Amino acid sequence: MFVTDFCIGYDKHAVPHSGPPTSAMLEVHAIAGLCNAGEFDAATLHLPLELQKVHGDATDQSILRFAQSLGSVTDLRNKWKRIYEVPFNSKNKFMLSVFVEVADEDDDSCGE
Numbered sequence: 001m002f003v004t005d006f007c008i009g010y011d012k013h014a015v016p017h018s019g020p021p022t023s024a025m026l027e028v029h030a031i032a033g034l035c036n037a038g039e040f041d042a043a044t045l046h047l048p049l050e051l052q053k054v055h056g057d058a059t060d061q062s063i064l065r066f067a068q069s070l071g072s073v074t075d076l077r078n079k080w081k082r083i084y085e086v087p088f089n090s091k092n093k094f095m096l097s098v099f100v101e102v103a104d105e106d107d108d109s110c111g112e
Contacts, residue, residue, distance in 0.1 A: 001058045003066035016069045032067035033076040
Protein backbone atom coordinates (compact mmCIF):
# COMPACT_ATOMS: atom_id res chain seq x y z
CA MET A 1 0.00 0.00 0.00
CA PHE A 2 1.31 3.45 -0.94
CA VAL A 3 0.15 7.06 -0.54
CA THR A 4 -0.29 8.51 -4.04
CA ASP A 5 -1.98 11.86 -3.31
CA PHE A 6 -2.66 14.04 -0.28
CA CYS A 7 -4.70 17.16 0.41
CA ILE A 8 -4.05 20.08 2.68
CA GLY A 9 -7.24 22.07 2.85
CA TYR A 10 -8.52 22.19 -0.72
CA ASP A 11 -5.05 21.82 -2.26
CA LYS A 12 -4.32 18.39 -3.72
CA HIS A 13 -0.69 17.25 -4.05
CA ALA A 14 0.89 14.24 -5.71
CA VAL A 15 3.48 11.98 -4.12
CA PRO A 16 6.34 12.53 -4.57
CA HIS A 17 5.82 16.26 -4.14
CA SER A 18 7.83 18.62 -6.32
CA GLY A 19 8.87 22.05 -5.18
CA PRO A 20 9.61 23.49 -1.78
CA PRO A 21 7.44 22.25 1.10
CA THR A 22 4.96 24.63 2.69
CA SER A 23 4.73 25.00 6.47
CA ALA A 24 1.58 22.84 6.38
CA MET A 25 3.50 20.10 4.53
CA LEU A 26 6.22 20.23 7.19
CA GLU A 27 3.54 19.70 9.84
CA VAL A 28 2.08 16.75 7.91
CA HIS A 29 5.62 15.34 7.59
CA ALA A 30 6.14 15.61 11.35
CA ILE A 31 2.81 13.94 12.17
CA ALA A 32 3.31 11.15 9.62
CA GLY A 33 6.86 10.45 10.75
CA LEU A 34 6.45 10.76 14.51
CA CYS A 35 2.99 9.27 15.10
CA ASN A 36 3.90 6.04 13.37
CA ALA A 37 4.93 2.64 14.70
CA GLY A 38 6.64 1.59 11.45
CA GLU A 39 10.41 1.23 11.15
CA PHE A 40 12.58 0.93 8.06
CA ASP A 41 14.66 -2.25 7.81
CA ALA A 42 18.29 -1.07 7.98
CA ALA A 43 19.37 -3.76 5.50
CA THR A 44 17.23 -2.19 2.74
CA LEU A 45 18.00 1.52 3.25
CA HIS A 46 20.24 1.55 0.15
CA LEU A 47 17.26 0.65 -2.07
CA PRO A 48 14.80 3.14 -3.62
CA LEU A 49 12.11 4.21 -1.14
CA GLU A 50 9.34 2.11 -2.71
CA LEU A 51 11.50 -1.05 -2.35
CA GLN A 52 12.66 -0.49 1.23
CA LYS A 53 11.23 -2.97 3.70
CA VAL A 54 9.18 -1.49 6.53
CA HIS A 55 8.35 -3.32 9.75
CA GLY A 56 4.79 -2.48 10.77
CA ASP A 57 1.23 -2.85 9.59
CA ALA A 58 0.16 -1.83 6.07
CA THR A 59 -1.07 1.61 7.15
CA ASP A 60 2.14 2.41 9.06
CA GLN A 61 4.20 1.22 6.09
CA SER A 62 2.46 3.50 3.59
CA ILE A 63 2.41 6.53 5.91
CA LEU A 64 6.09 6.05 6.82
CA ARG A 65 7.10 5.90 3.15
CA PHE A 66 4.98 9.02 2.54
CA ALA A 67 6.72 10.83 5.42
CA GLN A 68 10.13 9.81 4.08
CA SER A 69 9.20 11.19 0.65
CA LEU A 70 8.72 14.61 2.31
CA GLY A 71 11.97 14.51 4.29
CA SER A 72 14.18 12.39 6.51
CA VAL A 73 12.17 10.52 9.13
CA THR A 74 15.38 9.59 10.95
CA ASP A 75 16.34 13.25 11.37
CA LEU A 76 12.81 14.04 12.50
CA ARG A 77 12.79 11.24 15.09
CA ASN A 78 16.22 12.31 16.36
CA LYS A 79 14.90 15.85 16.88
CA TRP A 80 11.83 14.83 18.93
CA LYS A 81 11.49 12.54 21.98
CA ARG A 82 8.20 10.77 22.72
CA ILE A 83 7.34 11.27 26.39
CA TYR A 84 3.82 9.82 26.48
CA GLU A 85 1.64 7.66 24.26
CA VAL A 86 -1.87 6.23 24.20
CA PRO A 87 -1.78 3.72 21.31
CA PHE A 88 -4.56 3.62 18.73
CA ASN A 89 -7.30 1.11 19.42
CA SER A 90 -10.31 0.22 17.34
CA LYS A 91 -12.84 0.80 20.14
CA ASN A 92 -12.33 4.53 20.72
CA LYS A 93 -10.68 5.25 17.34
CA PHE A 94 -7.95 7.62 18.47
CA MET A 95 -4.35 7.72 19.61
CA LEU A 96 -2.26 10.26 21.47
CA SER A 97 1.46 10.94 21.30
CA VAL A 98 3.21 13.69 23.23
CA PHE A 99 6.69 14.80 22.18
CA VAL A 100 9.30 17.26 23.39
CA GLU A 101 11.99 18.75 21.20
CA VAL A 102 15.45 17.41 21.95
CA ALA A 103 17.85 20.22 22.81
CA ASP A 104 20.46 20.93 20.14
CA GLU A 105 23.96 20.28 21.51
CA ASP A 106 25.17 23.46 19.79
CA ASP A 107 22.39 25.55 21.36
CA ASP A 108 23.71 27.59 24.28
CA SER A 109 20.64 29.80 24.71
CA CYS A 110 19.68 28.08 28.01
CA GLY A 111 15.99 28.01 27.09
CA GLU A 112 15.80 31.67 26.09
